[in-house]
Amino acid sequence: xxxxxxxxxxxxxxxxxxxxxxxxxxxxxxxxxxxxxxxxxxxxxxxxxxxxxxxxxxxxxxxxxxxxxxxxxxxxxxxxxxxxxxxxxxxxxxxxxxxxxxxxxxxxxxxxxxxxxxxxxxxxxxxxxxxxxxxxxxxxxxxxxxxxxxxxxxxxxxxxxxxxxxxxxxxxxxxxxxxxxxxxxxxxxxxxxxxxxxxxxxxxxxxxxxxxxxxxxxxxxxxxxxxxxxxxxxxxxxxxxxxxxxxxxxxxxxxxxxxxxxxxxxxxxxxxxxxxxxxxxxxxxxxxxxxxxxxxxxxxxxxxxxxxxxxxxxxxxxxxxxxxxxxxxxxxxxxxxxxxxxxxxxxxxxxxxxxxxxxxxxxxxxxxxxxxxxxxxxxxxxxxx
Numbered sequence: 001x002x003x004x005x006x007x008x009x010x011x012x013x014x015x016x017x018x019x020x021x022x023x024x025x026x027x028x029x030x031x032x033x034x035x036x037x038x039x040x041x042x043x044x045x046x047x048x049x050x051x052x053x054x055x056x057x058x059x060x061x062x063x064x065x066x067x068x069x070x071x072x073x074x075x076x077x078x079x080x081x082x083x084x085x086x087x088x089x090x091x092x093x094x095x096x097x098x099x100x101x102x103x104x105x106x107x108x109x110x111x112x113x114x115x116x117x118x119x120x121x122x123x124x125x126x127x128x129x130x131x132x133x134x135x136x137x138x139x140x141x142x143x144x145x146x147x148x149x150x151x152x153x154x155x156x157x158x159x160x161x162x163x164x165x166x167x168x169x170x171x172x173x174x175x176x177x178x179x180x181x182x183x184x185x186x187x188x189x190x191x192x193x194x195x196x197x198x199x200x201x202x203x204x205x206x207x208x209x210x211x212x213x214x215x216x217x218x219x220x221x222x223x224x225x226x227x228x229x230x231x232x233x234x235x236x237x238x239x240x241x242x243x244x245x246x247x248x249x250x251x252x253x254x255x256x257x258x259x260x261x262x263x264x265x266x267x268x269x270x271x272x273x274x275x276x277x278x279x280x281x282x283x284x285x286x287x288x289x290x291x292x293x294x295x296x297x298x299x300x301x302x303x304x305x306x307x308x309x310x311x312x313x314x315x316x317x318x319x320x321x322x323x324x325x326x327x328x329x330x331x332x333x334x335x336x337x338x339x340x341x342x343x344x345x346x347x348x349x350x351x352x353x354x355x356x357x358x359x360x361x362x363x364x365x366x367x368x369x370x371x372x373x374x375x376x377x378x379x380x381x382x383x384x385x
Contacts, residue, residue, distance in 0.1 A: 063108070069263050070094040077106070080257050080271040082196040082283075105252045105283055107268045113258055118169045123149050124312050130365055131161045132312050132358075135232075136169040138176030147183055150213055160216035160365040162358070163236065164312075166246065167304055171227025172255055174274075178204040180232060184213045185239035189277075192231045194255055196272025204231075206239065216368045217242040218361045221289060222300060226250040230282050231274045237290070238276070243364065244289040246357045253282020291364065293357045303355040315355025316362060 065073060074097065077087060086104055101108065119136035126132050133149070140146050150161075161184070170176060174194055181191055185206050195201040219233050219242045230253035236242035254270030261267060274282040303315050 064098045065094040065108075066263065067094055069261055069265070070097060072261055073097065073101075073267060076259055076267060076269060077104075080197065080269045081106070082254070082271055082273050084197065103284075105254060105270045109266050109268075110264070112260075112266050113256070113268045119308065121146075121149060122307075122312075126162075126313050126362060127316065128159060128362070128366060129157055130159050130362055132164065133161065134164045134307060134312065135180070135229075136167060138170065138173055138180050138228075138232075146179060150183065158215055159369045160218065161213065162218050162220065162361050162365070163232075163242070164220045164307075164358070165225045165229045165233055166220050166222045166300070166357070167224045168226050168229030171229065171252075174202070174204060174228045174231060174255070177228040177232035177235070178206075181235045181239060182206050184217060184236065189239055191235040191239060192277070192282075193275050194272050195275070196255065196270075199255060199272035213240075216365055218364060219244050220246045220357055220361060221249050221287060222247040222357075223250050225287075226252045227254060227256060230287055233287055234274075234276055234280075234282060243291065244287065245291045245361050245364065246289050246293055247295070248286040248288050248292075251282070251284055251286035253285075253287075291360070293360050295356050299353065300357070302353040303358070306353050307355070312355070312358060314352050315358050317352055317354065 070093070074087075074092065078084070081087065081104065083104070086100075092100070107113065118139075119134070120139050120141045121137070122134035124132045124134075131150070138146075140149055163180075174192075178191055185191075190203060190205045193201055193203045217236065217240055219236050221229075221233050221244055225233060226249065230249045230251075233242075233244055233249065234253070237244055252270060253274035255272040255274075256268050257271045258266060258268045270283055276282065306314055
């Protein structure tokens with residue numbers, strides 16, 4: 001009997017040693033993976049900071065002006081640029097003017113800034129009865145009135161509207177931007193004005209007196225929201241109590257003139273600035289979101305490409321993450337680490353891209369309707385009142 005007890009104790013000690021060793025190995029592997037994740041996250045932040053510091057467009061510094069381009073660009077600026085004071089009292093050379101252009105909101109490129117293909121307004125009803133509008137331009141599909149696009153959401157119990165302005169394809173269409181606000185805002189009011197060196201002041205305002213859409217509205221913005229897109233976002237926040245979600249805009253709320261230089265390069269100059277009713281100028285001052293969402297440029301570009309090709313609801317799919325549990329520890333396994341180690345293999349698969357900004361917007365609208373039930377019916381005294 002004594003020998004049996006000793007054998008049992010020895011076996012038990014061996015089992016405990018084996019499990020302890022497995023657990024230590026598992027912890028070491030997990031620490032290694034977490035360390036790698038930390039460096040990956042730090043690298044992402046560093047890249048984002050570098051992109052931000054490169055200039056207003058988030059791209060690398062433009063190639064320096066040649067002596068021939070310098071005279072031509074300076075002449076165009078003196079003819080079109082709205083803030084002539086910025087050009088005075090400066091000893092300008094080809095090098096100093098190249099460095100000055102980004103701060104003036106002037107862009108140089110090898111290709112035209114105009115979009116070859118522009119998309120009409122794309123509409124979709126997302127899960128939980130949320131209406132989604134993708135506003136590449138402000139033109140509804142052919143043969144459909146702008147007001148008619150809201151009818152499906154008004155017919156049911158719409159929880160709200162998401163306006164996606166994350167890729168402005170019509171930066172000079174201020175009339176179109178004003179027409180969108182006209183059907184969504186509450187009262188007759190001035191939205192914004194446009195005035196420049198060779199542009200007489202134009203005042204854009206709401207023409208109707210009654211509210212057409214009395215539900216919560218969220219506007220998605222990022223650094224590709226520019227020109228009329230920035231004017232629309234600012235007007236929606238002021239006149240329709242919209243919530244801005246995403247990242248700060250480019251800070252170029254202006255009417256642009258594009259010219260082709262003799263060298264073949266293109267230059268885009270802000271020739272008239274957008275001014276809000278309180279005197280705020282949108283050129284040189286990016287719009288800040290009410291609820292900022294951190295997302296890297298590559299992920300957002302992939303999400304926007306996905307929306308152009310298919311339904312926006314694809315980006316709302318939640319990913320299933322395997323979690324560490326007691327059974328896995330006993331078996332000497334860790335589902336979390338397995339997911340990390342097989343990450344390269346998963347990258348090869350065709351996958352759906354999560355649209356983090358759109359996901360948060362849906363969460364916000366669901367929360368608003370939970371806290372303010374009257375917002376769902378658009379009742380008097382509800383969300384906007």
